[in-house]
Amino acid sequence: MSKMPLFVYFHLFLLFSISVPSRVISETEQTILLTLKRQLGDPPSLRSWKPSPSAPCDWTEIGCGSDGAVTKLLLSSKGITTSKSLPSTICNLKNLLMLDLSNNSIAGEFPTTLYECSNLQYLDLSQNYLAGAVPADVDRLKTLTYLSLGANSFSGEIPAAIGNLPELQTLDLFTNNFEGTVPKEIGNLSNLEGLGLAYNLKLAPWKIPLEFRKLRNLRRLWMTRCNLIGEIPEYFGDIFTNLVRLDLSMNKLSGSIPRTLFSLRKLRFLYLFSNRLSGVIPSATMQCLELIDVDLAKNNLTGSIPREFGELKNLSTLHLYENHLFGEIPVSLSQIPTLKYFRVFSNNLSGTLPPELGLHSKLAAIEVSDNQLSGGLPEHLCAGGALIGVVVSSNNFSGVLPESIVNCPSLATVQVYDNKFSGEVPLGLWTMSNLSSLILSNNSFSGPLPGQVFWNIARIEIANNNFSGGISVGITSAKNLGFLDARNNMLSGEIPRELTQLSKLTALMLDGNQLSGALPSEIISWQSLNTLTLSRNKLSGQIPTAITALPRLAYLDLSQNDISGEIPPQFDRLRFVFLNLSSNQLSGKIPDEFNNLAFENSFLNNPRLCAYNPNIHLDNCLTKTASAAPQSSNSSSNSLALILAATAVVLLAIVSLVFYTLKTQWGKKHCGHKNKVATWRLTSFQRLDLKEINFLSSLTDNNLIGSGGFGKVYRIASNRPGEYVAVKKIWNREDVDDTLEKEFQAEVEILGNIRHSNIVKLLCCYASENSKLLVYEYMENQSLDKWLHAEKKSPTGLSWPTRLNIAIGAAQGLCYMHHECSPPVIHRDVKSSNILLDSEFRAKIADFGLAKMLSKPGELNTMSALAGSFGYIPPEYAYSTKINEKVDVYSFGVVLLELVTGRKPNMRGEHACSLVEWAWEHFTEAKSLTDAFDEDIKEPRYAEEMANVFKLGLLCTSSLPSTRPSAKEIMQVLRRCCHSGSTRRRVGNEFDIAPLLSDPRYVCSYKESNAATNNSSW
Known part of the structure; x- marks a missing residue:
């Protein structure tokens, strides 16, 4: 056999010595990683980790070096849940340089097991549930260049040993519970x-x-809301020459802004808002060549806006609002080629707007409201074609609106109210494709209303102007119109019947015009209408009966017209918050529902109208009837007596007939048989030892325990001594068709089969042609709102531990509905009055009268009409009919705020606003959280838990549904509340974390989303 040359053996030896170790490393680390996967609970997101010759380097979460050794382990957002310390197995990867475990559900203390990772350079544990102190020997991780522990629940002092990590380039400790000083x-x-x-x-x-x-070497200094005091050091501008982002907002800094800050040539983002800074804005040394964002809002700055701002040629955002600035707006600002957002509202600025504002840049938003500006609007605001909002309200602007504004296809809102504008509104403004709100109130605009309005517009306010002529039928093209306020103009003619086709209309206010003719009689499409005010016009005819079929009508003012005829008796269907029919020509008697002092001023100055209640300022109907007969004849008295006697006989006969009819109904043996006498159909879900006949005799006022918009609730004794059930009686509308009846039955079937300890059990349902009886388990302590908001609270009250357990229980019920039911259940009316408490104060969600089933998890569902209760309704209802589970999350967030603050969802008096608005304002103004707590339960030992639940309530009531946590996340946070002491912010990077809770740039979006229902800043 021939011999192989020596050099061939040498090459084979080299090949063997290189390739075999690489394969051995790969196989060994593959085993380590599969072991680690098991120790982490086999997360579903790591299902792709399977043994193979090319593993683990072909797994997406793994990075390898040139020799095949694992150097990167990237497990961010993988759904890892563990309460134990991280496995030491990780450090068996001897070449590991980068470990990213951010945005998971890892609990426990700081993982000291990582000390064994001797080469680790990058460690990201942010956005988890880690708690406790950061160990004093953390400097054992001596090779680290990147350390992020943000958005956890670490407490205690920040260890000084962090200063012994000489290679560290990034240190993020944001959003924790650290104490002491830095x-x-x-x-x-x-x-x-x-x-x-x-x-x-x-x-x-x-x-x-x-x-x-x-x-x-600092490039980013992010110290928002970390209790900074004192002045901004002068050395900042001399030392931090590499600074790109400086954020010292929402602290208690004082003094003036150092002049040297504006000499930082690389600075791009400057945020100093919401401090106590004062003095003038430095002007002489502005050399920030790359400055993009400047936010100095909400300080106590005085003086004028320096003209040197115009030298910042990269400036995109300039926020100087809510200060004490005065003087004119520098013309140099209009020369900045990159300026997009210009917000200087709520100052004392005067003079005119720079005439070339918008000409040299793609201006997106201008907000200068609440100043003393005058003159007209610049012609070139939309020259860049990017303008979204013009908010110039509450100034002294005058003249006409520039015609150029209609050449701005991106424009979404125009708010020019409370000024001195005049002339006609440019016709094209009404038909702009993206315009959603047009607010022109309190000016001197004149001319006719447009013949056509674009379908996208949702809000029109033109009150207190000089508009004249009729209301064109072309307004019906605005299919999304939800709010129309045209009070106090000179509009004339009839209210067009076509106006009733606007099905999304929630408020129609036409008071103080010259409208005439009768009210439209076909208004069935106004199913969302909440407010209708037509006072001080020349309307005539009768009140249409159809108005009583508007299910959401709460404010009605038809006063000071010439409306005649009787008030429709069906008016008692409506639940008015405000009703005014005074100063008309109405006749007959007022409906029985309004014979009380709550409506004593609702019917004044109607000479032919009478009431049975002597306290109502109208003629008494009985006296009026008697006086209508001849007074001189004795026979008239006898006739009256006979009439009264006959009436009594008739009433007695009617009562007997009704009793006989009901007895016949209950005596029926066959369910489902329809005839003129109502029959009862039983759908049973639980074993119930209660006979039907017991219900009828017990549905009396003596057993009444509650009532609402859908019916009354009674407490009925069962056949077992001492046990009760709750019976809800719902009257049907006469026009419900078979399809709706089948939907109701199907929904009852689903809800009746829900089995969860935190959801009230539906025991059975009795249904007839005229009414339905829903039988529930009885809850001894009734509803949560009665414990929180009753005028006479129980002397024992609800302690904080009890409230926290109530929150956890309700969250568990909500989590079951959203994540475990198939299909998922959206309640749509989560509120404290629908959270019931049993004898041991266990919480159970009740009242699924508004619940809807989704066909697929997470799929949006279209709702034809607004559902829910005021104070609990999320802002997306104002601009979208598409809803999902996050509507319940928003409502539950309101309940959490109620539990912590003890306040009602709709606040009255000095702080007339919603609880959500109040809570966000309290938080963003950096007020002490303890000042928001319910005085009845405020104790230092519970302060941390209450603060965490308060913050969780804010996150749940975020204006953007996508940023609200899921019910499952809410439940997890509440369960860990008393241990972790902090909620987690799920975000993608460091610069997105602040907006999720406190950054006013984000909170503004909360206000913007409410623009359709609240006339506030855009």
Whole structure:
């Protein structure tokens, strides 16, 4: 056999010595990772981890070096849930450089097992449930260049040992519960480029240490709302020459803004809003060549806006609102080629707007309301074609609106109310395709209303102007119109019948015009109408009966017209918050529902109208009837007596007939048989030892325990001594068709089969042609709202531990509905009055009268009409009919705020607003959270838990449905509340975390989303 040359053996040896170890490394680390996967609970997101010759380097979560060794383990947002310490198996990956476990559900303390990862350079544990103190020997991770512990629940002091990590370039400790002050040793991190200490609300008041002067490489300094006090150090502008982002907002800084800040040539983002800074804005040294965003809003700044701002040629955002600035707006601002957002509202600015504003940049938003500006609007606001909003209200602007404004296809809102504008509104403004709100009230606009309005517009306010002529039928093209306020103009003619086709209309206000003719009689499409005010016109005819079929009508004012005829007796169907029919020509008697002092001023100055209640300022119907007969004849008295006697006989006969009819109904043996006498159909879901006949005799006022818009609720004794059931009686509308009846039965079937300890059991349903009886388990302690908001609270009240358990129980019921039911259930009316409490104060969700089934999890469902209760309705109802489970999350967030604050969802008096608006304002103004707590339960030992639930309530009531947590996440946070002490913010990167709770730039979106229902800033 021939011999192989020696050099061939040598090459084979080299090949063997290189390839075999690489394969061995791969197989060994594959085993380590599969073991780690099991130790982490086999997350479904890691199902792709399967043994193969190319594994693990072909797994998407793994990064390998050139030798095949694992160097990166990227497990962010993988649904990892563990309460144990991280497995030491991780550090068996000897070449591991990068470990990312962010945005999971990892609980427990800081994982000291990672000390064994001797080469680790990058460690991200942010957005988890880690708690406890960061260990004092954290500097054992001596090779780290990146450390992020943000959005956890770490407490105690920030260890000084962090300053002993010499290679560290990024340190993020934001959104935790750290106490004490920030260690000056951080100043030793000379390589540090990013420092995030934002949203550590428990830090003691602290000043920026002098030692921070050594951080010469800083590019990002993020210290929003971390209890900073004192002045901004002068050395910032001299030392931090590499600074790109500086965010010191929402602290208690004082003094003036250092002039040197504006000499930072690389600075792009400057946020100093919501502090106590004062003085003038520095002007002489603006050399920030790359400055993009400047937010100095909500301070106590005085003086004028420096003209040197115009030299910031990269400036995109300039926010100076809510200060004490005066003087004119510099013309130089209009020369900035990149300016997009210009907000200076709520100052004392005067003069005119720069005439070239918008000409040299793609201006997107201008907000200058609440100043003393005058003159006209610039012609070129939309020259860049990107303008979204024009908000110039509450100034002294005059002249006509520029015609150029109609050449702005992107325009979404125009708010020019409370000014001195005049002339006709440019015709094209009414038909702009993206315009959703047009607010022109309190000016001197004149001319006719347009013949056509674009379908997308949702809100029109033109009150207190000089518009004249008729209301064109072309307004019906605005299919999305929900709010129309045209009060106090000179409109004439009849109310067009076509106006009733606007099915999304919630408010129609036409008071103080010259409208005439009769009210439209076909108004069935106004199913969403809440407010109808037509007072001080010349309307005649009768009140149409169809108005009583509007299910949401709560405010009705038809006063000071010439309306005649009787008030439709069906008026008692409506539940009015305000009713005014005074100063008309109405006749007959007022409906029995209104014979009380709550409506004593609703019917004044109707000479031919009478009431049976002597306290109502109308003629008494009995006296009026008697006086109508001849007074001189004795026979008249006898006739009256005979009439009364005959009436009594007739009434007795009617009562007997009704009793006989009901007895016949209950005596029927066959269910489902329809005839003129109502028969009862039983649908049973539980074993119930109660006979039907017991219900009828017990449905009396003595057993009444509650009532609402859908019926009355009675407490009925069962056949077992001491046990009760709750019976809800719902009257049917006469025009319900078979399809709706089948839908009701199908829904009852589904709800009746729900089995969960935190949902009230539906025991059975009795249905007839005229009414339905829903039989529930009885809850001894009734509803949560009676314990929170009753005028006479129980002396024992609800302690905080009890309230927290109630929140957890309700969250568990909500989680079951959204995540475990198939199909999922949307309640649509979650509120404290629909959370019932049993004898041990266990919470159970009740009243599914508005519940709807979704065909697929997460799928949007179209609702034809607004559902829910005021104070609990999410803002997306104002602009969308598409809803999902997040509507319940919003409503539940309101309940959480009720539990913490003890306040009602709709507040009255000095703070007349919704609880949600009040809570967000309280939080964003950096007020003490303890000031928001219910005084009845405020104790220092519960302060942390109550603060966490308050914040969770804010997150649930976020204006954007996509940013609200799921019911499952809510339940997990509440369960961990007393241990973790902090909620988690699920976000994608460091700059997105602040907006999820406190950043006013984000909170503005909350206000914007409410623009359709609240006339506030855009």
